[in-house]
Amino acid sequence: MNSSFSKKLGLISVVFFVLNGLPYEGKAWGFFMHKKINSHAIYLLPPELITLYKNNEFTLKVYATKPDNRRYIDPKEGPRHFIDLDTYDAIDSGFVGLNYSAAKDLYNQCVEDHHEFGQDGILPWHCLLMIHELTEAMKGGRLEDILHISGELGHYISDAHVPLHTTLNYNGQRSGQHGIHGLWESTIPELEFEQYDYWIDEELSYWENPLEKIWSIILDSHNMLFSVFSAEYCVSEDVTIPKYSYRYRQGRAHRTYSKAFCTRYAELCEGHIEERYRQAVHAVASVWFTCWVNAGKPQFHDRVIPINQSDQDELNHPSSCDHH
Numbered sequence: 001m002n003s004s005f006s007k008k009l010g011l012i013s014v015v016f017f018v019l020n021g022l023p024y025e026g027k028a029w030g031f032f033m034h035k036k037i038n039s040h041a042i043y044l045l046p047p048e049l050i051t052l053y054k055n056n057e058f059t060l061k062v063y064a065t066k067p068d069n070r071r072y073i074d075p076k077e078g079p080r081h082f083i084d085l086d087t088y089d090a091i092d093s094g095f096v097g098l099n100y101s102a103a104k105d106l107y108n109q110c111v112e113d114h115h116e117f118g119q120d121g122i123l124p125w126h127c128l129l130m131i132h133e134l135t136e137a138m139k140g141g142r143l144e145d146i147l148h149i150s151g152e153l154g155h156y157i158s159d160a161h162v163p164l165h166t167t168l169n170y171n172g173q174r175s176g177q178h179g180i181h182g183l184w185e186s187t188i189p190e191l192e193f194e195q196y197d198y199w200i201d202e203e204l205s206y207w208e209n210p211l212e213k214i215w216s217i218i219l220d221s222h223n224m225l226f227s228v229f230s231a232e233y234c235v236s237e238d239v240t241i242p243k244y245s246y247r248y249r250q251g252r253a254h255r256t257y258s259k260a261f262c263t264r265y266a267e268l269c270e271g272h273i274e275e276r277y278r279q280a281v282h283a284v285a286s287v288w289f290t291c292w293v294n295a296g297k298p299q300f301h302d303r304v305i306p307i308n309q310s311d312q313d314e315l316n317h318p319s320s321c322d323h324h
């Protein structure tokens with residue numbers, strides 16, 4: 001796996017490294033989808049957990065988007081949402097599968113000019129940290145923490161399912177496809193959500209090795225990049241389809257992909273966005289379940305934990321996603 005993956009990464013790196021970057025602006029799935037994923041995951045839980053989570057679905061939805069909101073006030077937050085595998089691979093082909101300290105050691109061996117480890121993304125390692133925190137909260141029976149951490153862990157696990165969170169070219173800015181990030185993770189799923197198949201038949205999985213599991217999710221995401229970009233390229237080449245339309249908001253015109261473009265793009269994706277959504281739901285439920293098993297399967301009081309006023313306001317008036 002590593003050698004073919006490395007070759008692919010190397011190729012992508014060559015293409016992207018000759019071009020210039022833009023500041024990170026991706027936010028993963030959009031607020032709508034993050035809330036849907038956390039809500040949907042609740043229904044896959046076993047009887048011992050489902051009541052607590054169902055009673056507090058509201059909190060799990062609020063905390064599904066907290067990590068994105070935090071990006072604007074905490075400079076440490078941004079790198080937790082992505083990992084630029086192409087950048088890491090250009091440094092050394094051995095990063096895939098490493099834990100945090102091994103990755104940091106390798107980075108420091110290879111990079112000499114005072115770049116700080118982490119700026120190219122720490123998504124897999126942050127997921128692991130949150131898994132540890134959730135397990136500890138469950139061991140201690142701290143219900144409020146359990147819900148808050150579960151909600152946020154759901155966010156990061158969902159981010160790992162988004163191909164564009166695994167590349168330096170996260171918004172097509174290096175390939176003339178600016179805007180593809182929001183197209184893939186917000187516009188298309190929000191457009192098609194009503195048609196999605198909600199039934200997930202697969203049993204929850206217990207993650208024997210969370211590090212390995214998270215890396216495999218990220219590699220699956222990364223391996224989808226070719227189809228994510230090439231579908232956009234194909235639709236752009238079709239002269240019968242207008243690429244953009246304009247929406248007027250507060251007196252200003254905002255350019256978005258046209259409806260016809262989105263419809264054709266979704267067709268060319270052949271259901272892979274829906275599939276990724278369903279896999280994210282399954283993974284979020286599985287990771288909550290794994291933490292609970294590792295905490296010794298504690299019994300919780302299934303009560304509703306009151307939510308504070310600012311969280312309440314946030315859910316009622318969510319910030320809009322700035323992908324568009």
Ligand SMILES: [Zn+2]
Binds near residue numbers: 026029165181
């Ligand atoms: Zn994103």
Ligand SMILES: [Zn+2]
Binds near residue numbers: 027028067068081159
């Ligand atoms: Zn995110």
